[in-house]
Amino acid sequence: MELVDKIKDLMSFPPVASEHGKSMDDFIVYVHVLMAVLFVGWFAYFLYALFRFRHVKNPKASYTGAQTSFSTYAEVAVAVAEVILLVSLAIPLWATVVDSDKFPTEKDKPLVIKVTAQQFAWNARYPGKDGAFGKQDIKFVAPDNKFGVDKNDPNTKDDFESAINLMHVPSDRKVIIHLSSLDVIHCFKVVPLRITQDAIPGLMIPMHFKAVKEGKYMITCAQLCGNGHATMRGNITVLSQSDYDKWEADIAAKAKDTATSFE
Ligand SMILES: [Cu+2]
Incomplete structure (x- = not known):
């Protein structure tokens, strides 16, 4: 109207x-x-x-x-x-x-991402070509393994992490984010995507959206989470599916160790 x-x-x-x-x-x-x-x-x-x-x-x-x-x-x-x-x-x-x-199902072919918040940054992990994540367990969590990934699980092999605070998603495709936190309660907020969800340690909370406009949007933390709260910003870039595929192939090729972040 x-x-x-x-x-x-x-x-x-x-x-x-x-x-x-x-x-x-x-x-x-x-x-x-x-x-x-x-x-x-x-x-x-x-x-x-x-x-x-x-x-x-x-x-x-x-x-x-x-x-x-x-x-x-x-x-x-x-x-x-x-x-x-x-x-x-x-x-x-x-x-x-x-x-x-109402969550996207298999037939929507959603992109699934795991996001873990920490003081004061956003980490994002992608399932790679096979679309399946390696097993995660709290006992594996370490400074160089923020997602607690089991490195011996075969599904882990092609998983990759994007550079800290930088996420990429395709447009016109459903995206599911499983959100968690390493330390305190944070809140994943992207105003142009109209999504806001608390990240709570010990919980893996799913959220979904479909981006319809390409661009680079700011991720902010919407829970006062400590001294560096105001600096807890990231970027989520929405690309066409083909550009996204290129980005994914590129970053996956750079990944030498699945539990490390890459620029
Ligand atoms: Cu925060």
């Missing part, structure tokens, strides 16, 4: 680069419109009440107060509008983005 887009411009929404981003922005606009209507409506009512019940005309306080049902009807109307927003927009949108039933 054109009006919705105009309001987005007015509110200076950042550009959207993911499939679900538009409906998320639309929803934010609807909520703001409702809030604007409430603000104007209740403020007008407040001014009216100030004037209508002014001291000069009402020297003695009324102990019964106003007897109309206007505010009751208004409250019910607001509640109905909020229920409509919640049930028809918010819950379905949440389900599309978060619900495990």
Whole structure:
């Protein structure tokens, strides 16, 4: 709807680069419109009440107060509008983005990446040609093995890590990120992709998205995670599938040791 887009411009929404981003922005606009209507409506009512019940005309306080049902009807109307927003927009949108039933399946041929946050950087691990990750275990975690990869697992052989803070994904293809943390709680946030997920030590939390616009987008940490929190930035580059394949072949060729990061 054109009006919705105009309001987005007015509110200076950042550009959207993911499939679900538009409906998320639309929803934010609807909520703001409702809030604007409430603000104007209740403020007008407040001014009216100030004037209508002014001291000069009402020297003695009324102990019964106003007897109309206007505010009751208004409250019910607001509640109905909020229920409509919640049930028809918010819950379905949440389900599309978060619900495990709606996750990309085998037939979507998603790219699966493992991301581990640490103070104060992002590490990303890719499954390589075979599409399968080597086994991981907490007992293998070491300064040079942040993902705790079992180096003897044959699936580990073609896995590779991208350079620290630099991730690449293809556009127009589903991406699943399994997110974890080495130390404290971090939060993986990419504003143009409209994705935000806490990274919690001991948990591997999946999230998914489909980028639809090529470009280089900033990854930020959205949880205050220590002194270097503000410097915990990375880049996620969205490439066409063919450029992504080239990047992957290139970086995989450079990988001498599967548990090391490469520029
Ligand atoms: Cu952080």
